Amino acid sequence: MRYVSTRGSAPVLDFEGATLAGLAADGGLYVPEAWPSLTREEIAALAGLDYVETAVRVMAPFVAGSLSEDELRELCTAAYGRFAHRAVTPLVQLDHDQWLLELFHGPTLAFKDVALQLVGLLFERFLKGATEPLTVIGATSGDTGSAAIDALAGRIGVDIFMLHPHGRVSDVQRRQMTTVLAPNVHNIAIEGDFDTAQALVKAMFRDSAFSTRFKLSAVNSINWARLMAQVVYYFYAAVRLGAPERPIAFSVPTGNFGDVFAGYVAAKMGLPIERLVVATNVNDILHRALSSGDYSSGTVTPTATPSMDIQVSSNFERLLHDLADRDGGAISAQMAGFESTRAMRLTNAQSQGAASLFRSIAIDESGMAAAMAGAHEGAGEVLDPHTAIGYAAAVALKGEAPMVTLATAHPAKFVDAVERAVGVRPALPPRVGDLFEREERYDVLPATFAAVTAYIAERAKPRAR
Numbered sequence: 024m025r026y027v028s029t030r031g032s033a034p035v036l037d038f039e040g041a042t043l044a045g046l047a048a049d050g051g052l053y054v055p056e057a058w059p060s061l062t063r064e065e066i067a068a069l070a071g072l073d074y075v076e077t078a079v080r081v082m083a084p085f086v087a088g089s090l091s092e093d094e095l096r097e098l099c100t101a102a103y104g105r106f107a108h109r110a111v112t113p114l115v116q117l118d119h120d121q122w123l124l125e126l127f128h129g130p131t132l133a134f135k136d137v138a139l140q141l142v143g144l145l146f147e148r149f150l151k152g153a154t155e156p157l158t159v160i161g162a163t164s165g166d167t168g169s170a171a172i173d174a175l176a177g178r179i180g181v182d183i184f185m186l187h188p189h190g191r192v193s194d195v196q197r198r199q200m201t202t203v204l205a206p207n208v209h210n211i212a213i214e215g216d217f218d219t220a221q222a223l224v225k226a227m228f229r230d231s232a233f234s235t236r237f238k239l240s241a242v243n244s245i246n247w248a249r250l251m252a253q254v255v256y257y258f259y260a261a262v263r264l265g266a267p268e269r270p271i272a273f274s275v276p277t278g279n280f281g282d283v284f285a286g287y288v289a290a291k292m293g294l295p296i297e298r299l300v301v302a303t304n305v306n307d308i309l310h311r312a313l314s315s316g317d318y319s320s321g322t323v324t325p326t327a328t329p330s331m332d333i334q335v336s337s338n339f340e341r342l343l344h345d346l347a348d349r350d351g352g353a354i355s356a357q358m359a360g361f362e363s364t365r366a367m368r369l370t371n372a373q374s375q376g377a378a379s380l381f382r383s384i385a386i387d388e389s390g391m392a393a394a395m396a397g398a399h400e401g402a403g404e405v406l407d408p409h410t411a412i413g414y415a416a417a418v419a420l421k422g423e424a425p426m427v428t429l430a431t432a433h434p435a436k437f438v439d440a441v442e443r444a445v446g447v448r449p450a451l452p453p454r455v456g457d458l459f460e461r462e463e464r465y466d467v468l469p470a471t472f473a474a475v476t477a478y479i480a481e482r483a484k485p486r487a488r
């Protein structure tokens with residue numbers, strides 16, 4: 024499988040190259056040159072397979088040329104062996120046609136583990152024998168950071184620098200990052216929001232002096248390998264609920280458009296998905312873009328769903344590219360316009376193409392709290408606030424097909440918001456251990472390119488010359 028940039032001018036890479044590169048050199052995002060597909064029979068044959076075997080069948084075409092099926096199976100077995108539930112991503116029924124897909128049984132209690140446990144092992148495999156150290160840089164609104172740090176802490180040949188918005192993540196999220204004291208882990212709290220952190224990361228990739236001095240890679244969902252691993256659970260859940268005979272709908276609490284784009288990829292591969300509901304909080308750029316073609320970003324409003332407090336959704340570029348007949352030149356111009364004005368209109372083709380699969384809605388804080396209370400009273404389920412946004416949207420935008428809401432985080436990561444809504448303080452599962460007794464280590468920096476790059480340059484290992 025070959026990977027091309029959404030902006031059309033970066034080198035074409037294989038899976039290994041795209042995984043290690045993270046962001047493309049032209050500022051674009053890597054996507055497979057063409058979507059692989061599974062036939063109806065191949066999808067039907069996934070019934071009864073466990074998560075690892077499903078993962079191998081779904082991901083094999085994407086890694087072809089870089090990993091054999093047996094190598095992929097070995098990595099998936101190790102990655103998903105760390106999950107606390109035998110089903111890895113179990114389905115839970117809420118009522119006769121509403122379901123939850125619990126994605127939070129990994130080591131850091133959020134859906135990010137599903138991809139990052141695998142990505143950590145992919146880095147290790149692809150770096151075996153490498154002479155140049157890898158400098159991984161990432162931006163997090165809470166969950167990617169902890170999952171990436173868990174996956175990479177202590178790995179030889181990799182340093183990870185994780186930027187989070189100072190004071191804007193939950194205590195559990197922060198501690199899951201800052202109490203990992205491995206020497207290759209560097210936590211930076213920036214005085215700014217997630218969008219600023221993400222923009223700084225992208226600027227470091229684009230800065231030729233910086234990206235020549237250090238061999239950079241990414242763990243955010245700008246890295247294709249992240250999204251590839253997330254495609255698996257759409258197949259896993261849908262087949263359990265009757266696909267390919269019966270179409271299934273998904274509701275996805277959305278911020279950076281990574282998780283829901285993985286659903287789009289599953290649909291492109293042949294999974295019968297009736298609709299994909301994009302559920303945002305009041306930071307609703309994606310809802311505006313999908314409902315009226317207006318992709319313009321304002322300032323971020325802090326909410327009880329901090330992981331979705333995002334106004335610039337990186338992976339939307341992948342959708343725009345696919346809906347623009349994969350014209351890299353056109354996307355390059357469209358994104359350049361957005362980067363200079365922070366506003367963009369979707370073309371008619373993009374709007375109409377998106378409308379055939381996506382529905383969208385913005386849920387405010389009271390809608391979120393009402394959904395938490397509804398699931399608690401109706402089904403005895405304690406939802407995390409992000410999942411509650413997805414569930415509120417699932418109820419509002421349900422069609423004919425069974426609806427699966429992606430449960431993206433464990434409620435114990437957001438105890439205060441949960442307690443406010445349903446009067447319950449969910450306990451942290453034993454696998455996260457004595458989080459509140461551990462020493463924390465992180466540095467607070469101004470949100471400037473100069474401050475952050477100087478900090479990284481003092482600590483990262485440069486490329487061999």
Ligand SMILES: Cc1ncc(COP(=O)(O)O)c(C=O)c1O
Nearest residue numbers: 166277278279280281282330431
């Ligand atoms: C708990 C939780 N829910 C939902 C999201 C949104 O997912 P995405 O950014 O892939 O749209 C995030 C962050 O990414 C998250 O951490």
Ligand SMILES: N[C@@H](CCOP(=O)(O)O)C(=O)O
Nearest residue numbers: 163164165166167243244330
């Ligand atoms: N919500 C995310 C933001 C980063 O998204 P990513 O999926 O692109 O890594 C987080 O929790 O950090």
